[in-house]
Amino acid sequence: MGEGIDKKRMNFLPAEKINLEKFDCRGRILDIGGGGEGIIARRFGERVVAIDLSREELEEAPVNDALRIEMDARDLKFLDEEFLTITSFFTFMYMSPEDQKKAIREIFRVMKTDGEFFLWDIEIKPHDGGEKDVIVIELTVTIDGEEIKTGYGVYWPGKEQSPESIVKMGKEAGFRIVEVAENPNSFFVKMKK
Numbered sequence: 001m002g003e004g005i006d007k008k009r010m011n012f013l014p015a016e017k018i019n020l021e022k023f024d025c026r027g028r029i030l031d032i033g034g035g036g037e038g039i040i041a042r043r044f045g046e047r048v049v050a051i052d053l054s055r056e057e058l059e060e061a062p063v064n065d066a067l068r069i070e071m072d073a074r075d076l077k078f079l080d081e082e083f084l085t086i087t088s089f090f091t092f093m094y095m096s097p098e099d100q101k102k103a104i105r106e107i108f109r110v111m112k113t114d115g116e117f118f119l120w121d122i123e124i125k126p127h128d129g130g131e132k133d134v135i136v137i138e139l140t141v142t143i144d145g146e147e148i149k150t151g152y153g154v155y156w157p158g159k160e161q162s163p164e165s166i167v168k169m170g171k172e173a174g175f176r177i178v179e180v181a182e183n184p185n186s187f188f189v190k191m192k193k
Contacts, residue, residue, distance in 0.1 A: 010153065011132040013185040018120065019142045025116065027084030032073045032103065033091025034061065037150045040087045041066035043143050049083075051076075074102040078110045086111055088119045090139075090152045090186075092166065093159060100161070101169050108173040108193060117175065117191040119166060123182075127157040135159075137185060163187040 020043055027047070031040040034050025035057025041048040046065035051073065052058045058068040071077055073091075086107050092100050107117055122137050136153035163180050166189050170177060175191035182188075 005134060005153075009132055010134045010136050011156065013122065013135065013137040015138040015140070016183050016186055017140045017142070018186070021142055021144070023118075025085040025087070025118065027112075027115075028082075029085045029087060030076075030078070030083040030107075030110065031066075032086065032088040032107070033094070034058070034066070034068065034089075036060055037141075037148060038062050038064070038066065039089045039141055039143065039148065039150075041068075042148070073106060074099055076106045076110050080109055081112045081115075082110050084112050084115045086115070086117045088117075088121070090121055090137075092119065092121045092161060093124060093152065093154050096158060097161070097165065100166070101172070104166075104169045104173045104175075108175060111193045113193055115193045116178070117170070117189075117193075119189045119191075120186065121161065121166070122152070122186045123163065124154075124156065124159050124161050126160050133157060139186075163189060 029044055029048045031048050031050045033052055035052035038061030041050050041064055048066035050066050050068045051071040053072055055070050133156050134153055135156045138151040141148045167177050170191045178192050179190040
């Protein structure tokens with residue numbers, strides 16, 4: 001997002017840094033929204049099955065040994081209990097709350113017992129009705145000694161989310177919440193089945 005959008009419409013949140021140097025997880029990884037920068041695939045390569053609704057986003061991702069599949073997180077085409085780890089790196093911000101609920105239920109279904117779901121995203125407060133109707137965050141992500149500068153933006157109205165709303169949906173799906181960490185404008189949630 002960003003090409004062709006008038007900057008007067010953009011509400012830029014303060015830039016943040018996310019360090020994934022020590023982030024580790026077990027087994028094969030399903031990465032929800034793994035196109036674009038392909039952050040999780042950059043970190044774990046062939047262990048990753050990256051899905052994205054957008055073929056263009058998958059094609060844009062750096063080429064590595066990750067498997068890239070065009071797929072909808074609301075209707076995962078995997079059997080039950082296939083993955084020990086599932087990640088979502090700044091993807092839920094693009095979903096409506098109803099779609100988030102569907103995706104979390106599907107994530108729970110395809111996750112093995114004792115599996116873990118790791119989610120990074122931004123807090124989106126209700127839109128104030130003003131001219132700025134696109135919310136944007138710029139990130140510097142550190143992986144294997146490399147700093148990747150990226151940004152994520154989404155049409156703002158109707159996309160409200162918070163750590164609390166994600167935790168509530170996770171609990172409703174059957175997850176146990178292990179960790180919630182908040183930055184000024186982003187958050188991290190770790191859930192376990």
